[in-house]
Structures are given as C-alpha cells and as structure tokens.
Amino acid sequence: MEDLSDDQLVSAFKALGHPTRLAILGWLKDGNSFPPQDRPADEVGVCLKHIQARANVSQSTASQFMATLQRADLVICTRIGQFSHYRRNERTIAKLGEAIGGDI
Amino acid sequence: MEDLSDDQLVSAFKALGHPTRLAILGWLKDGNSFPPQDRPADEVGVCLKHIQARANVSQSTASQFMATLQRADLVICTRIGQFSHYRRNERTIAKLGEAIGGDI
C-alpha cells in the first residue's frame, strides 16, 4: 500500500484545519444519522443537501467544502442523477493516521 | 489521558497544513542530525537558528513557524539563556494519531 506524499499530507491537513470540514468528516462516519434518501447512505454516501443543512452554510459553501475534502482525497463522491453523494475515504484516513508517528 | 478538543485538533491540523512546518516536525525526530550545540538536542531540543538554517527562511519567519507549532502544542520550547530550543511534543502527536480513525 502506497504511502501518502508530502503534498498529499499537507493538503489533507489543510482540509482538516477547518472546524466545519473536520465536523463533516466526523458526521459521515454515521451516514444513517442523516435524513433518509433513495439510495442508502452507507452504500453511496450522503447527499450534499443533507450535509449543507447540518453544517448550516450556503449551497455554494457546502459544495466548496466537499470539493476541498475531495481534492485531499478524504472523501469519495458518487453522483447519481442530479445528486452528489459523499462518503469517507477510509483508505486515505487510515494512511493519514499511520503517517502521524511514522513519517511525522 | 485527556483527548484533544476539537479546537486543539483544528489548530494542530492548521499548523501541519504547511509544507515547511510539516518538514520541521519531521526533522526534529532526529535532533542529532542538526549541528552540535552546548546542550544535546535530544535533551533540550534544537536551537532555533539551526532550524532556521535548514528551513532556509528568515529569522522572523522561523520564529513564527515555531510559535505556530507551539500554540498547537506540537512542540515544546526550552529556553536556555539566549537560546530557544524546540523539541517534539510526542504526547500531543500521539494523541493526534489516535484521534484520526477515532473521533475523526
């Protein structure tokens, strides 16, 4: 399993260095805590509008937040029709945890 | 052992979200890789000027970087006379590693 590069580490830390983005990643651990949706959250992820509602930010801000998390490879986006669903990328998150104490 | 608060997590991630600061924390794992000093690095930490030299930044920038890491509780400063020595705070770093995958 490939390790994270320094650039990947920095962008992941930057993404987590914001209280709302950090909270969102925590919320996504339990996708079923969000309102129900056509496709279950633990399969495809949580719909953006539900994330937006809980974070209490505008649509554009919510979209930006998720784009930042996605660029850092911390979440995976699954688009179904008009809906974007986001779920955690446990692979990257685990590698990040290993990096701390290892490389860092 | 007390866990890190959300604010502490955010400020730690912010501090690590910069390539130079991230590199510095890695360098401090081996204090003896720096030039020799009166008091050994693995006891009191590395003198600021050595960090500055390796990071190749101005004195004020180096001081700011270390202040940021210190505010995030990622390093500990030991002042001896005129010299500020910095070493890793393994306690916080370990707690940060545990937080990922746990809270996060």
Next chain:
DNA sequence: GTGTCAAATCGTGATATCGCGATGTCACGA
C-alpha cells in the same frame, strides 16, 4: 422543447495567512 431542482463554478468583499525587514527585548561578555 420548457420548467425545475441539484450541484458546480464564477465573482465579490472580508478576513486570515505568508514571509519579510525593522524594531524591541533580553541575556551575556568585555
């Protein structure tokens, strides 16, 4: 097609970070 809703992108002012030189503060030695 037309309208509508979801989401991404654009454009923005406000705010924060970056990195530096200049200045201030403190410890030491002559």
Next chain:
DNA sequence: TCGTGACATCGCGATATCACGATTTGACAC
C-alpha cells in the same frame, strides 16, 4: 555600562482562504 548576538514582536504588502449570492451546467419530469 556598553556592545553584541539570539530571539520575539511589529508593521507591511502580497497572497490565499472564507463565505456568500449570482450564474451556469446538467439531469429529470412534463
């Protein structure tokens, strides 16, 4: 006491991030 060296802080312009409303794109229903 005066100078010097080490470090922190201040003040600054440059740049990036933040959060939003407005606009655009794309998917769907009719």
